[in-house]
Structures are given as C-alpha cells and as structure tokens.
Amino acid sequence: MNRSWMNLVPRPQGSSSLPLRYLNSADALLLLCLAAAAIALGAAVRHMLGPLVAPASMPIHLDMWYLPGYALRTTIRMFAALACSLVFTFVYATLAAKSRRAGQILIPLLDVLQSVPILGFLSFTITFFLGLFPGRILGAECAAIFTIFTSQAWNMALGMYQGLRSVPPELEETARCFGLTSWQKFWRLEVPCTIPSLVWNAMMSMAGGWFMVVYSESITVGSTDVTLPGIGSYVGMAIDQQNIGAVAAAIVAMMVVILVYDQVLFRPLAAWATRFRLESVNTAQVVEPWFLRLVRRTRLLRMGGNALLSVGRRISYLPLGARPDTVHATADDNSDGADWLWWGFLLIVCLAASWQVWAYAHTHYTLGQIAYVFGLGGITLLRVVSMLVLASLIWVPVGIWCGLDPMRARRAQILAQYGAAFPANLFFPVFVVVIVHFHLTPDIWLTPLMILGAQWYILFNVIAGASSFPSNLLEVGRNLEVRGWFWWRRIILPGIAPYYLVGVMAAAGGAWNAAIASEVAQWGETTLTAHGLGAYVAQSTQLGNISNVGLGTVVMCIFVMFTNALVWRPLSDFVARRLKLN
Numbered sequence: 001m002n003r004s005w006m007n008l009v010p011r012p013q014g015s016s017s018l019p020l021r022y023l024n025s026a027d028a029l030l031l032l033c034l035a036a037a038a039i040a041l042g043a044a045v046r047h048m049l050g051p052l053v054a055p056a057s058m059p060i061h062l063d064m065w066y067l068p069g070y071a072l073r074t075t076i077r078m079f080a081a082l083a084c085s086l087v088f089t090f091v092y093a094t095l096a097a098k099s100r101r102a103g104q105i106l107i108p109l110l111d112v113l114q115s116v117p118i119l120g121f122l123s124f125t126i127t128f129f130l131g132l133f134p135g136r137i138l139g140a141e142c143a144a145i146f147t148i149f150t151s152q153a154w155n156m157a158l159g160m161y162q163g164l165r166s167v168p169p170e171l172e173e174t175a176r177c178f179g180l181t182s183w184q185k186f187w188r189l190e191v192p193c194t195i196p197s198l199v200w201n202a203m204m205s206m207a208g209g210w211f212m213v214v215y216s217e218s219i220t221v222g223s224t225d226v227t228l229p230g231i232g233s234y235v236g237m238a239i240d241q242q243n244i245g246a247v248a249a250a251i252v253a254m255m256v257v258i259l260v261y262d263q264v265l266f267r268p269l270a271a272w273a274t275r276f277r278l279e280s281v282n283t284a285q286v287v288e289p290w291f292l293r294l295v296r297r298t299r300l301l302r303m304g305g306n307a308l309l310s311v312g313r314r315i316s317y318l319p320l321g322a323r324p325d326t327v328h329a330t331a332d333d334n335s336d337g338a339d340w341l342w343w344g345f346l347l348i349v350c351l352a353a354s355w356q357v358w359a360y361a362h363t364h365y366t367l368g369q370i371a372y373v374f375g376l377g378g379i380t381l382l383r384v385v386s387m388l389v390l391a392s393l394i395w396v397p398v399g400i401w402c403g404l405d406p407m408r409a410r411r412a413q414i415l416a417q418y419g420a421a422f423p424a425n426l427f428f429p430v431f432v433v434v435i436v437h438f439h440l441t442p443d444i445w446l447t448p449l450m451i452l453g454a455q456w457y458i459l460f461n462v463i464a465g466a467s468s469f470p471s472n473l474l475e476v477g478r479n480l481e482v483r484g485w486f487w488w489r490r491i492i493l494p495g496i497a498p499y500y501l502v503g504v505m506a507a508a509g510g511a512w513n514a515a516i517a518s519e520v521a522q523w524g525e526t527t528l529t530a531h532g533l534g535a536y537v538a539q540s541t542q543l544g545n546i547s548n549v550g551l552g553t554v555v556m557c558i559f560v561m562f563t564n565a566l567v568w569r570p571l572s573d574f575v576a577r578r579l580k581l582n
Contacts, residue, residue, distance in 0.1 A: 026294055026298040027298045027299055027300045029294075030294070030295070030298060030301055040072055041072075041076065045076070060233050062234070062237060062238060062241070062243055062246045064249045066229075067231070067249060067253045068253075069229070070229055070230050070231050070253075071230075071231055071253050071256075071257050073230045074232060077141070077144055077145050077148060077213075077216070077217075077230065078209050080145050082202065082206060084149050085152040085156050085205060086156070088153045088156075088157065089153065089198070092106060092110075092153075092157045093157045093160035093161040093164060094186070096157075096161050097161050097165055098164075101342050105346070107161065110154055110157060110158055110161075111560070111561075112560055112564075113150075113154050114154035114155060114509045125147065126140075126143045126226065128143075129142040129143040129146065130226075140228055141228065143216075144216040144217055144228055145216075147212050147215065148209045148213070148216050151205070151208045151209050151211065151212045152202075152205035152208060152209050155201050155205050155208065155506070156198065156202060156205050158201075159194075159197045159201035160194050160198055160201075162197065163190075163194030163197045163198065164190055164193075166193070167189065167190055167193050171189055171193075175188075175189050181319050181321040181322065181323055182321030183316075183318060183320035184317065184318075184320075187315075188317075192276045193276065195276040196273045196274070196276055198273075199269045199273040200270070200273075202266075202269075203262075203266050204457070204506075206261075206266075207420040208420070208453070208510065210254070210422070211453050211513075211514070211517075213231060213232035213235075214232040214235050214236050215517070216228075216232060217229075217230040217231075217233040217236070218232060218233045231250055231253060234250050235426065239428075239429055239522060240522075242429075247426065247429065251426055254422070254426075255418075255422070258422070262418075263290075264291050267289040267291065267292070268289050268291055268292040268295070271288055271292055357554075361551075364547045365551060369551070370551070373533065373536060373551055373552060373555050376531065376532055376533040376535075376536050376555075377533040377555045379533070380512075380515050380519070380532040380533040380559075381559055381563075383447045383450060383515070384450065384511045384515070387447060387450055388504060388507060388511065391451050391454075391455040391507065392458060392500075392504065394455075395455060395458045395459040395462060396458070396496075396500065398412075399412070399460075399465075399496075400462060400466045400492055402463050402466070403464070403465065403467040403469070403496075404467075409466070413463055416456045416459045416460040419459075420453065420457070420460070427449070427452060428517075428521045429521075429522075429523040431445065431448075431449060432521050432528055435528060436526060436528070442528040442530045443530045443531055446519060446521055446528060447530070449514065449518035450514040450515055450518040451510075451511055451514075453510060454506070454507040454510030454511045454514065455507060457503045457506035457507045458500070458504055458507050459503075461502050461503030461506075462496055462499060462503060465495065465496030465497075465498070465499030465500060466492070466496055468499075469492065469495045470495075473491065473495070477491050495579075497579040498575050498579060501571055501572060501575050508563070508568075512556065512560060514534075515532065515556075516534040516535075516537050516538045517534070517538070519532045519534035519535035520538045533555060536552050537549055537552035537553065537556070540552060
C-alpha cells in the first residue's frame with residue numbers, strides 16, 4: 001500500500017496532533033500571561049533607556065489610571081535589585097565562607113553595611129551613576145536600583161554565609177568520600193543546604209526594599225532633583241499635595257503587587273525549598289500553593305523547565321576545581337608566615353586609611369562639631385534601644401502564643417510577611433497630622449516610626465522559635481506543673497533565645513536604617529524634625545553637604561561597630577554556648 005496515501009487516512013480518536021500532545025489549557029493560560037508580561041516589560045524597559053529630561057517635563061500624575069504603569073516600573077526595579085543582590089550574595093558569601101582571611105574582613109564589613117543608613121549613600125551614588133550614563137535615564141535608574149539593592153543584599157549575603165558555615169560535618173565527609181571537586185561540592189551540597197535560608201531572606205529583603213521605594217524614585221541631593229515614574233514617586237507627590245485619596249490608592253496598588261509576586265513567585269519557592277531542609281519535615285503539613293499546582297499541570301512549560309534543570313544539573317556535574325586530596329595539600333590558610341604577611345598588610349591598609357581620614361577631618365571638621373554629631377548619635381541610639389525593648393515586650397508574648405499552635409503559627413507568619421512588606425513610611429503622614437493636631441513633641445512621638453517596619457523581624461523569628469520548640473520539653477513542664485513566670489524564665493524564653501536574637505539583631509539594623517526617614521517626617525508643607533543623627537544626615541543630604549553626610553555616616557558606623565562588638569557578639573556567643581538546644 002502506498003505510504004503517501006496512508007498519511008491521508010484520518011488518525012484514530014486515541015491519538016492527538018503534536019501541538020495538542022504538548023499543549024493544554026494550563027499551558028495556554030500561562031503562555032498568554034507570559035506574553036502579556038513580556039510586552040509590558042519591553043515597553044517599560046524602552047522608557048528606562050530613553051534620554052534624561054528635566055523633572056518638570058515628565059510630571060507624576062496622581063490619576064489612578066497611571067498606577068498600573070507606575071506599579072510595573074517599580075516592580076521591575078525591585079526585581080532588578082533582587083537579581084543583583086542574588087549575584088552579590090553568591091560571590092560575597094562564598095568568598096567569606098571559603099577564605100578565612102577574607103572572612104575576617106568581609107563579615108565585620110557586612111555587619112556595618114547592613115546597619116548603616118541607606119539614604120547616606122544617595123549623595124555619592126546619584127552623582128556617580130548620573131556621571132556614568134550622562135544624559136540618560138539609565139543613570140537615574142541605576143541609582144534607584146542601587147538604593148533598593150543596598151536594602152536587600154546585606155541580609156541575603158549574611159543568611160547564605162551562615163548557611164555555608166552550617167553544613168553538617170557528616171555531609172562534608174560524605175562529599176569527600178565520593179571525591180567531589182570543589183565545584184561539584186558547592187552546587188550539589190552547599191548550595192542546597194542554603195536554599196531554605198536564601199529563599200526566606202529573599203522574601204524579607206523584598207519586604208525591606210519597599211521601604212526605600214519612595215526615596216529611590218524621588219532623589220533630591222542639593223541642586224540635583226531626579227524623579228522616576230513609579231509607586232514611590234507617586235506616593236511622594238501625593239504626600240506633597242496632601243492627597244489622601246492618592247495615598248490610599250497607592251497603598252491598594254502596592255498591596256496588589258505584593259500579593260501577586262508573593263503568590264506567583266515566593267509561595268512556590270518556599271514550598272519547593274522545604275525539600276532541602278536538613279531536619280525531618282512532616283510533608284503532610286506543607287500545603288502546595290495553587291500556582292505550583294497549576295504549573296505542574298502544564299505540559300510544554302514543564303518540559304521547558306525540566307530541560308533547563310537538566311542543563312543546570314549537567315553544569316553542576318562538571319569536574320571543575322580541586323579534589324579533596326589536593327585541597328589539603330595546597331591549602332595555606334594555617335601557614336604562620338602567610339598569617340603574618342596578611343596581618344601586616346591589613347595593618348598597613350588601616351594606617352593608610354586612618355591617615356587619610358585624619359587629614360580630611362582635620363581640614364573639614366572641628367572637635368566641637370564632631371562631639372555634637374556623636375551626641376546626636378547617642379540620642380538616636382537611645383531611640384533604637386527604647387523601640388527594641390517596646391517591640392520585644394509586645395511581640396515576644398504574641399509570637400510565643402502563635403508559635404505554640406501550628407494553625408495560628410501559619411496564619412501569623414503570613415500576616416508578619418505582609419506587614420514587613422508593607423512600607424512603613426506610608427504611615428508617616430498620619431503621625432505628622434496627629435502630632436500637629438495634638439501639639440505633641442516630635443522628639444518623642446516620631447520615635448515609633450523607626451520600628452514600624454523592623455518590628456516584624458522579631459515577631460516572625462519568635463514564631464519560628466516557638467514552632468520548633470521540642471514538644472517533649474513542653475510536656476515535661478506540664479507534667480511537673482511548671483506555670484507562670486517560672487515557666488517563662490526556665491522553659492520557653494531560653495528555648496526561643498537563639499531565634500529572638502536573630503530577630504532583634506535584624507530589627508536593630510532596620511531601625512538604624514529607618515532613622516534618617518523617621519526623624520524627619522513630612523506631610524505637604526508641614527515638616528517635623530526630631531533631634532538625632534538620622535535628621536542630621538537627612539538634612540545634610542537635602543542641602544548637598546557631602547562632608548556633613550560623610551561625618552554622620554561614619555559616626556553611625558562607629559556606633560554600629562561598638563554595638564556589635566559590645567552587645568550582639570557577646571550575646572550570640574552566650575546563646576550558642578548556653579541556650580542552644582542540641
């Protein structure tokens with residue numbers, strides 16, 4: 001029989017054409033969404049690459065119909081900053097974890113960077129990026145993305161560093177027995193161990209980035225004034241014009257954006273990351289997100305995803321780097337001569353930097369001015385400490401109550417994540433109106449603004465600590481009828497201490513970051529200022545006084561370093577030594 005004639009014969013009903021075999025309704029829906037997102041992304045990026053024009057020629061419209069476009073532009077900046085933070089995290093954290101000498105510099109530097117106020121960088125970064133791309137919007141876009149990047153990268157890098165340092169020794173020995181190279185060990189053992197921490201820190205970093213949106217899209221440094229279309233600049237314009245309806249519309253738009261990327265990206269990632277936990281997990285309690293179930297029902301997209309995973313797996317299997325037997329033979333980290341050379345090099349660098357700082361300070365500052373700025377730093381430190389104590393008194397009992405019940409813990413964690421993602425500076429106008437109406441003292445009543453966003457770190461970590469508290473210890477306490485303050489002091493508070501310390505350290509860093517924004521609050525033409533180091537840096541930034549901005553930033557770095565050395569590190573050592581559940 002002729003084969004060409006046989007091809008014309010209709011196929012049986014059980015068979016299907018090639019498109020229908022690899023394409024279903026879920027594929028069609030997601031492909032349509034991807035095409036629409038690609039078109040919108042292309043249009044937004046095209047505007048970002050255009051020429052830089054005067055701020056007056058590209059005004060921010062408060063009409064609500066402009067909000068979807070502004071939300072898209074802001075979301076692109078947020079995820080561009082997150083991508084840069086991810087690359088920075090892998091390079092910085094890996095170098096700090098793999099090299100003992102590099103870690104001696106990079107980790108203390110990271111402790112300072114995550115607490116230094118981000119707005120202190122604006123005076124330097126806006127000038128640098130505008131000069132890097134003269135006459136182009138791309139320079140202002142890079143400055144805005146870098147501002148958001150500085151609110152995301154430090155937390156992610158520290159989380160991955162701790163994950164790399166916490167790989168179980170038995171797994172290290174297993175990798176050595178299998179003869180994995182350094183490249184294979186990194187991608188097949190160390191990175192999987194850090195994925196749960198990395199996903200969680202990425203979620204919290206996105207939440208912290210929203211706080212900087214208003215300041216990153218409306219940049220004013222001296223005579224330089226750059227406004228980029230986005231939700232942040234929309235909110236800034238609404239505050240300047242005292243338009244409460246526009247502020248409410250921006251809040252709704254922001255919550256919609258947060259809900260969308262949380263459901264589409266972070267919820268599936270969080271569910272996927274549970275398979276990489278080292279401890280035993282009851283998978284029956286892990287609820288698969290609806291978007292992940294939808295993706296699993298696709299055919300074409302799932303095949304494409306499997307192909308990408310296969311390529312990535314092949315890359316991770318490449319025999320690059322040294323094998324375990326040669327690693328120990330070539331390692332020189334324990335060489336006394338190399339250590340002396342290393343410390344000598346650091347001493348020379350420190351002496352040279354100190355000489356340059358002294359020469360600059362001698363010509364630009366007086367002792368009275370330096371003492372005045374240190375006094376302002378003491379006032380801000382007092383505000384930070386008082387707010388940490390207040391937030392701890394409120395959220396530690398609430399977090400323990402929620403964490404001891406699995407259902408309450410899941411609901412409270414979701415609320416805490418949305419609360420952390422909501423930019424606290426949108427509440428600033430409310431505080432200004434209340435303070436002016438009731439004639440309150442700004443030095444006192446502006447203080448709670450610095451903890452509005454940072455308090456959620458305490459709540460979430462306390463919930464995590466209470467949720468992971470051993471049930472057998474709770475049962476022993478009930479059998480022995482341990483109640484009241486004795487139960488809090490002897491059982492639950494020591495058990496959650498490691499988690500609480502992580503949360504309060506993150507909250508302290510967030511409070512220092514928020515000092516510049518919280519000590520100067522504005523609503524229309526009304527501006528309230530509290531005495532403190534944050535207000536000093538903010539006012540110097542607006543005036544374009546680079547020397548005063550540098551002095552305020554350096555003084556804040558000194559306060560942060562002394563706090564880390566005298567408070568947080570001793571507490572961390574004590575908790576790891578005395579209060580760790582083994």
